[in-house]
Each structure stands twice: as C-alpha cells, then as structure tokens.
Amino acid sequence: MTTREPECVTLKRRGAEHVAQLLSGKSKREELEFWDKRTESLRSQQKSKRSDAG
Numbered sequence: 001m002t003t004r005e006p007e008c009v010t011l012k013r014r015g016a017e018h019v020a021q022l023l024s025g026k027s028k029r030e031e032l033e034f035w036d037k038r039t040e041s042l043r044s045q046q047k048s049k050r051s052d053a054g
Helices: 007-023 028-053
Strands: none
Touching: 007 028
16 A cells, blocks of 8 residues: 655645756856845735735
8 A cells, every 4th residue: 555645745845846946057146146036025925915914
C-alpha cells in the first residue's frame, strides 16, 4: 500500500520548484533584487487589504 503525499506538501514543493526556476541563472545580486521586489509587492498588498477592511 502506497501512502499519498498530502496536497499541502505537493503545493509547497511545486511552489519551491517554481521559485527555483525563476531564480536559476541569476546572480546573488539579482536574487536579492527579486526578493526585494516580491517583498515590497506583498507589503503593498497587505497594506491595501488593511485599508479596505478598516
């Protein structure tokens, strides 16, 4: 009997693979720029949601 992997683990792995593809071939500086932009985007989304809720 084979045990199936929980869907959340599958989704996490798929996401990690996607990020690895996005970052492949990039220098450390480019990776840092990527994460800075993604972080700023997330903060902007969070700020927008807070102002919509309040």
